[in-house]
Amino acid sequence: MDESPLRLLPWNSPEGRPCYLSTDNPGSMLSGLADEVEAELVSCGEAVLSGAEAVLADAAAGEVAVRFALRRTTESLRDALRVAHCREGRAPGKP
Numbered sequence: 001m002d003e004s005p006l007r008l009l010p011w012n013s014p015e016g017r018p019c020y021l022s023t024d025n026p027g028s029m030l031s032g033l034a035d036e037v038e039a040e041l042v043s044c045g046e047a048v049l050s051g052a053e054a055v056l057a058d059a060a061a062g063e064v065a066v067r068f069a070l071r072r073t074t075e076s077l078r079d080a081l082r083v084a085h086c087r088e089g090r091a092p093g094k095p
Helices: 029-057 063-088
Strands: 006-012 018-022
Touching: 006 029, 006 063, 018 029, 029 063
Parallel strands: none
Antiparallel strands: 006 018
């Protein structure tokens, strides 16, 4: 019996550990939910990037605004890297 590879999901367990999905159906309900979460994380990252660029372009932006923008950008980068790792395991041609 050929086992399907585990899919890294874009969320952690309540204990902070990675969650994986074992299925041979990429169209399953849980796979679809994971796809939606990944897309939402990317979309949120795009919005945060736009806001951070606006803060950086504003010469009058104070330290609080810059720190807030950096904090949100760091969170979004972490999410984007998680999505990249999730998708890496599903890349065509991977063994």
